[in-house]
Amino acid sequence: MSVGNVSFIKDFVIVGFPGLQPHYYGLVSALLFFVYVRSLQKPVYYFIINLVVCDVLFSTTTLPKIISRYWFQDGTISFMGCFLQMFFVHYFDSVTARLLAVMAIDRYAAICLSLRHHIMTNRNVFILILGSWLLGLIGPLMMIIRADPLPYCASNTIVHCYCDHIAITTPACTDREEYSYPAFIHAMIVLLGSLAVIVFSYCAIIVAVLRISSAQGRMKTFSTCSPQLIIIALFFLPRCFNYLSSNINIKFSTDLRLVIIMMNSLLPPMINPLIYCLRTDEVKKQIGRKYIPTKNR
Numbered sequence: 525m526s527v528g529n530v531s532f533i534k535d536f537v538i539v540g541f542p543g544l545q546p547h548y549y550g551l552v553s554a555l556l557f558f559v560y561v562r563s564l565q566k567p568v569y570y571f572i573i574n575l576v577v578c579d580v581l582f583s584t585t586t587l588p589k590i591i592s593r594y595w596f597q598d599g600t601i602s603f604m605g606c607f608l609q610m611f612f613v614h615y616f617d618s619v620t621a622r623l624l625a626v627m628a629i630d631r632y633a634a635i636c637l638s639l640r641h642h643i644m645t646n647r648n649v650f651i652l653i654l655g656s657w658l659l660g661l662i663g664p665l666m667m668i669i670r671a672d673p674l675p676y677c678a679s680n681t682i683v684h685c686y687c688d689h690i691a692i693t694t695p696a697c698t699d700r701e702e703y704s705y706p707a708f709i710h711a712m713i714v715l716l717g718s719l720a721v722i723v724f725s726y727c728a729i730i731v732a733v734l735r736i737s738s739a740q741g742r743m744k745t746f747s748t749c750s751p752q753l754i755i756i757a758l759f760f761l762p763r764c765f766n767y768l769s770s771n772i773n774i775k776f777s778t779d780l781r782l783v784i785i786m787m788n789s790l791l792p793p794m795i796n797p798l799i800y801c802l803r804t805d806e807v808k809k810q811i812g813r814k815y816i817p818t819k820n821r
Contacts, residue, residue, distance in 0.1 A: 570646075571627045574653050578623065579793035582616040585609055586686040586789065603676075606687040607668060613688050614664040617763070618714050620792075622656035624756055625718035631749075632725035636732045663710045670703050671696075685786060690770045708771045712764070719760045726753060755792055762788035 589601055589609070601609070630644055667689045674696040684691040689707050693700045729749060733742050762784045769781070 570649050570653060571623060571630060574656070575620065575623050575627070578616050578620045582613070582620070582789075583793055585612040585616065590685050601687065606682075606692060607672060609687040610671075610689060610692055611664045611668055613686060614667060614711075615660050618660035618663055619656050620759065621714050621718040622659060623653070624759065625721040626652045626656060628722040628725035628756075631752075632728055635729050663707070663714060666710065667707050670706065674698055674700075674703065683782075685782065685789070690766075704771060708767055711767050715760055715764055715767070719756075719764075722756055722760075755795060758788060758795070759792045 586609070630649075633644060671689065671693055674693065675698060676695050677697040679695055682691045682695075690704070693703055696703075726749060733749075766781070766785060766788075
């Protein structure tokens with residue numbers, strides 16, 4: 525579409541990053557396993573189910589176009605499709621951040637407030653989960669409403685693997701600062717707020733664990749918490765770095781930026797089933813009962 529001598533963008537071309545493959549199997553298997561096994565349908569596992577659902581939906585939002593870009597050499601995405609993908613990318617990111625914070629609170633209550641952990645009933649867990657999904661809508665809707673009216677008349681090439689707010693607003697033919705800063709502030713509130721809750725919860729857990737007289741008990745608790753902290757670091761730190769570098773003009777190579785983005789986009793969904801499922805004693809027992817034959821069989 526053109527008006528006078530100005531041509532406006534009708535679609536975007538995603539440049540992407542090579543060598544990506546779909547990784548749905550671990551996520552979907554974990555989801556079906558939790559739904560199938562009734563003994564795992566407890567409040568703590570409801571958080572994990574929702575985290576897995578969020579990971580599956582995020583992968584479903586981003587991977588098809590990435591695969592299309594490299595398998596079929598088709599990186600074109602419509603203007604509306606790019607905005608829709610941007611909405612879901614930021615929405616599922618926001619929900620995941622809140623779910624991780626709520627899961628940290630649950631672990632804090634279980635270890636540090638064990639006598640009061642009964643408050644984590646199915647009803648309260650449902651309210652926390654529903655709140656995470658509903659509050660996650662605010663930021664992405666704000667981004668869509670503010671970014672859609674911008675004039676897009678620069679290059680339609682997106683040097684990214686999928687559409688997000690930074691990638692979309694960069695081609696806008698206007699000063700993007702007044703549009704990017706509210707989105708940046710909201711992202712930092714969500715990320716740093718959730719991270720602060722997680723850090724407080726795990727610091728309190730570590731202090732409580734150090735008071736345990738049994739060395740075996742301390743090692744067991746640390747072995748349970750440390751993989752979760754790795755996942756949390758992989759999720760939060762690259763995202764914070766990406767937002768900060770884009771808004772304070774830190775210059776580094778495009779390849780490095782894409783590696784960081786893809787690391788925090790693909791690694792947590794791939795590793796989450798291993799951390800939250802296979803390292804959980806009750807899950808391992810259920811897998812052993814169903815798939816590992818006993819000597820008497």
